[in-house]
Amino acid sequence: MSSQDNDRTLRLIRDLKSGSWPAGSDLSLEIEKISSQEGLQAALNVLLRAEVVLGLRRPTLAVYDHAFHLIGGAQKYGLTLTSALRDFFDITIIANKDIRLEDFGRWYGLDLSGCAIKVIKIPFFEERGAAFLDPAFISTKVENPFHVVSRESGNYDVFVNNSMNEMVFPLSNISVLVCHFPERLPQSYFYADRYSFVVHNSRYTAEWIERMWKFSPHQHIYPPVDLEGSATVLPKKKLILSVARFEPEGTKRQREMVEAFLKLDRLHPEMIRGWRFILVGGSEPQNRYLDELNGLIADFPRRNVELRVNIPATELRNLYREASIFWHLCGIVHDHPSEVEHFGMTTVEAMQNRAVPIVYDGGGLREIVEHGVDGFRVRTKGELLQYSMELIRQPELIEKLGEAAHKKAGDFSRARFEERVKTFFGRILRDYRQL
Amino acid sequence: MDETIDQEVKRLKEDLLRRKEEVGDLRELVKKEIDREFEPDPMDLTERELEPFIEKSLTAVKDNLVLKAEPQILSSHRRFFGRPVLYFKRVFMNWADLYAKMILDKQNRYNRHSFELLKVLVLRSRWSREKLKELEERLGKCEESLVVMIKKAQDLQARQEREKGSADTK
Numbered sequence: 001m002s003s004q005d006n007d008r009t010l011r012l013i014r015d016l017k018s019g020s021w022p023a024g025s026d027l028s029l030e031i032e033k034i035s036s037q038e039g040l041q042a043a044l045n046v047l048l049r050a051e052v053v054l055g056l057r058r059p060t061l062a063v064y065d066h067a068f069h070l071i072g073g074a075q076k077y078g079l080t081l082t083s084a085l086r087d088f089f090d091i092t093i094i095a096n097k098d099i100r101l102e103d104f105g106r107w108y109g110l111d112l113s114g115c116a117i118k119v120i121k122i123p124f125f126e127e128r129g130a131a132f133l134d135p136a137f138i139s140t141k142v143e144n145p146f147h148v149v150s151r152e153s154g155n156y157d158v159f160v161n162n163s164m165n166e167m168v169f170p171l172s173n174i175s176v177l178v179c180h181f182p183e184r185l186p187q188s189y190f191y192a193d194r195y196s197f198v199v200h201n202s203r204y205t206a207e208w209i210e211r212m213w214k215f216s217p218h219q220h221i222y223p224p225v226d227l228e229g230s231a232t233v234l235p236k237k238k239l240i241l242s243v244a245r246f247e248p249e250g251t252k253r254q255r256e257m258v259e260a261f262l263k264l265d266r267l268h269p270e271m272i273r274g275w276r277f278i279l280v281g282g283s284e285p286q287n288r289y290l291d292e293l294n295g296l297i298a299d300f301p302r303r304n305v306e307l308r309v310n311i312p313a314t315e316l317r318n319l320y321r322e323a324s325i326f327w328h329l330c331g332i333v334h335d336h337p338s339e340v341e342h343f344g345m346t347t348v349e350a351m352q353n354r355a356v357p358i359v360y361d362g363g364g365l366r367e368i369v370e371h372g373v374d375g376f377r378v379r380t381k382g383e384l385l386q387y388s389m390e391l392i393r394q395p396e397l398i399e400k401l402g403e404a405a406h407k408k409a410g411d412f413s414r415a416r417f418e419e420r421v422k423t424f425f426g427r428i429l430r431d432y433r434q435l
Numbered sequence: 436m437d438e439t440i441d442q443e444v445k446r447l448k449e450d451l452l453r454r455k456e457e458v459g460d461l462r463e464l465v466k467k468e469i470d471r472e473f474e475p476d477p478m479d480l481t482e483r484e485l486e487p488f489i490e491k492s493l494t495a496v497k498d499n500l501v502l503k504a505e506p507q508i509l510s511s512h513r514r515f516f517g518r519p520v521l522y523f524k525r526v527f528m529n530w531a532d533l534y535a536k537m538i539l540d541k542q543n544r545y546n547r548h549s550f551e552l553l554k555v556l557v558l559r560s561r562w563s564r565e566k567l568k569e570l571e572e573r574l575g576k577c578e579e580s581l582v583v584m585i586k587k588a589q590d591l592q593a594r595q596e597r598e599k600g601s602a603d604t605k
Contacts, residue, residue, distance in 0.1 A: 016440055027440070031447050039466035040455055047448040056441055140470075147461050154464070155452070169461060169469055185480075186473040194469075212479060260579065267583040271590070335482035382578030389586050 009034070009042075010435050013050045017435070041154050045173045048157055053433060061089035061158040062118075062172075064149055066133045066165050069097035071282075073223065073345050074180045076108050077201065078162030080224045081178070083110045084418040085425055091115045094152060096122050096133055109226075120148055135165045140188040157432065158425075166192040174428055181205050181342045182212045197428070202343045202364035219424050222367075224417035225409070227320060227349040234321050236398065238275040240388070241323035241355060243316065243346040244330060246283040246290045246309065251339045253329040253360075254279050255289075258296055260381045261305060264388070269302075271389060277305045278323075280316060324398050325391055326350035326375075327384065328359040341365050351375070351409035354402035358387050368412070374404040489557055496553070500546050502539050504532060 012030055035043035052059045063082045065075055082091055093101075093115055101112050124145035125133045138145065146167040153159040154171030161168050162178045167189040170177075177195040182205070184190075192198065198217040200206040209217050240261070244252035261277045283290050290309065297305045308315070328347050331340030340363035341347075347357050347368055359365040361377035369375040376387040391398050410416070458464050480488055509524050511517035 016444070027443050028447055031451070035451070037466070039464050040451060040458060041464045042466075044448065044451045044455065047444055047451065050444055051448070054441065054444070056444065150461055151455075151464070154455070171461075171465070185475045185484075187475070188473075189470065190473060191469070263579055264583055267580060268587045268590075271583075271586065336484075337481060380575055380578055382575065382582045385579055386582045386586075389583070 009046050009049075012046065013053050014435055016050055017053050041171050044154065045171075049173055049432065052157055053435060058090045059088070059157040059429060059432065060092070060155075061085060061160065062092045062094050062153065062156040063160045063162055064094040064153070064168065065161075065163040066096050066135075066146075066149075067163060068093065068095035069099045070132070071107050073343075074162065074164065077180070077223045078160070078178060079104055079108055079110050079112065080414060080417060081160070081162070081421050082115060083112055084421045086112075086114055088422075088425060088429060089158065092156065093117045094149065095119050096125070096149075097131075118152070120152060122146065122148060133165075135167050136184070138167060138189065144189045146189070158428070161195070166190050170195050174432060176428075179205060179209055179217060181338050182209050183338050185212055186214075199424070202367055204340070204364045204367065205342050208337050221420045221424065222412050222417065223343050223345055224414040225345050225348040225352065225412045226414040227317065228352045228413070233354065236324040236354070236402070237322040239319070239323045240275065240277045240325045240327055241319055241350065242277070242279045242281075242327045243320075243349065244279075244281050244328065246281045246287055246293070246307075248284070248287050248289050250289045251330065251334075252281070253332050254281070254293055255296065256329050256332060256381060257327050257384075258293060258305060260384055262297075262300060264385055265300075265302060265304065268389075271392060272304075275304065275392065277327075278308060278319060279306070280308045280311060280319060283309045320350055320353035320355065323350065323353070323355040324395075324402070325388060326355040326357045326359075327388075328357065328365065329378075329381075329384065331360045331362045331365070332379075332381070337363075344368050348409050348412045351405035352413075354406045356391055356398055356401040356405060358384055358391075368408070369405075370408070374401060374408045493554065493557070496550055500550055501543050502546070504535050504539060 016027075031043045031046065034046060051057050063078055065078050068075055068078075079093075082093060085091065091114070093112070095117065096119070098119055099117065101115065101117060104110055104112055122133060122145045124138075124142065130137075135146070144150075144167055146165065147169065150169040150171060153161075153168065153175065156172050158174045158176065159170050159172035160176045160178065161170065164180055164183055166177070166184070169189075169191045174197075175195040176197045176199060177192055178199045178201070179192070180201055182192070186192075192213055193215055197219060198209065198215075199219045199221055200209060200217040201221065201223050203220070206217050206220065209215070242254065242257055244254065246252070246254065257279070258277070261272075264272055279293070290307070293307055297307070308319075326347065328341070328344065330344075334340050341360070343364035344359065347359055347365060350357055351368070351374065357369050357375035359369050359375065359377055361371075361379050366377065369377055371377045376383075378384045378387060391401075455464065462469055477488060507528070509521050509528070511520050511524075513520060
């Protein structure tokens with residue numbers, strides 16, 4: 001829409017609001033003129049905004065994610081955002097596969113009552129029986145299958161695209177793309193730059209948006225992390241913990257961590273006498289990487305390395321409370337920036353429970369852990385062992401850094417997230433209402 | 436006007452929503468082209484994307500390696516002078532082709548050599564990468580062992596000093 005057209009639209013709504021709508025003027029003619037010049041959607045957008053400005057209804061917002069039917073950190077981000085905005089908007093959650101509000105409540109412990117769910121199935125993926133709707137399958141040789149969602153986006157005042165899918169063309173008056181990481185270079189059906197605002201989850205993501213998509217995102221909102229332990233500090237156990245999905249490609253680098261622990265155990269067993277290393281994570285039933293890890297630790301006589309797969313949340317919470325040290329090496333070997341942790345939610349979860357993080361020095365983890373202050377950042381497995389041994393030797397250092405880690409983790413709490421979300425969307429809504 | 440502004444806005448919106456359902460093409464809905472062509476800059480490629488790009492580029496170079504003069508169909512629109520004009524054109528083209536062929540042969544030889552060189556350079560870069568990776572791994576393993584052994588030596592030294600100290604006090 002040109003600025004002149006925009007002015008005309010604003011004038012029209014202003015006249016309607018002030019009651020100074022010229023006598024004898026025909027609103028339907030004005031709307032028809034906009035429709036014929038700028039398209040039907042532009043005309044609809046004028047009326048949608050007019051309704052909100054005139055106070056005829058509450059503003060509406062739609063949150064979309066093509067992976068809402070799967071459990072994930074990005075989806076938790078989008079739904080926590082939704083939960084925080086329930087007082088501001090009438091909200092519709094748009095998914096591409098069958099899902100219920102109760103599922104979200106069970107998975108993320110979020111109250112989404114009052115929100116509606118709309119499932120828009122995408123024939124292209126349905127016909128292929130795909131459980132995951134991978135945008136990477138789409139090239140210009142086929143019609144953009146996500147346009148059914150694009151069309152729907154134009155029926156709301158605000159459309160939030162929370163998915164790693166830039167193939168949805170936004171039609172609403174205000175559109176927000178939450179970018180968890182720019183996985184693809186601009187190619188077929190790329191519309192990320194067509195959104196009114198792009199929100200990024202870490203400075204690392206922002207840096208790569210600039211490098212890959214050649215524009216700067218607008219708003220930085222860190223993900224919400226809410227695995228805060230009990231107020232009473234429990235005594236820590238001799239436990240090193242790792243929490244990450246067992247990706248079949250091994251991108252979370254569990255193998256490297258197991259190898260490091262086994263080496264320490266082999267070369268200096270007295271050092272880690274009584275210590276255990278537990279790796280927790282989700283996995284698909286058939287996972288060759290997991291089999292490989294099992295093989296690696298099976299031959300080891302001391303049995304102080306354990307893999308725990310798909311465990312319940314309560315068990316995970318207890319492990320976080322008991323752990324003294326938290327290891328996370330995702331990114332230590334990588335050939336694409338997306339293989340480095342974009343943020344590092346599990347690291348914050350560990351810090352919230354006073355476990356000292358030793359993490360790879362790269363990606364979003366740099367924004368979480370301050371080296372030597374609330375944990376350690378390492379570039380090699382050698383450094384991982386060095387700092388781990390320092391901690392093992394000095395329990396008082398674990399206590400000191402654990403306390404600092406706990407304090408730092410407060411920056412990434414759910415309360416802080418909601419505060420940031422409300423400030424950002426509150427500003428957008430104010431401008432939308434005020435003309 | 437029989438209806439209030441509120442009612443009119445509502446009615447018009449419903450009408451537009453109904454009409455929107457009938458529009459199949461998104462471009463028609465916004466009255467503009469929404470798709471663009473993107474040519475990725477090779478300098479933006481990540482390490483993971485380099486190998487497929489190299490393969491694709493090598494295939495494209497190979498497909499256009501040998502240049503051939505395209506035969507031209509000669510014709511003339513002149514009614515009476517057409518035939519002599521065509522005759523002279525053909526004589527000139529045959530003469531010029533000799534030179535063009537010489538130049539193209541030279542160019543083709545150059546292309547072939549360049550392509551061979553390119554392939555070898557790609558091969559060398561792959562080997563170097565492999566070797567670098569291997570060295571990195573070996574170095575990493577040495578570093579890990581060294582770090583642990585240093586710590587172990589320090590622990591032993593500390594224990595010895597403690598034992599010596601307690602023996603002295605006895």
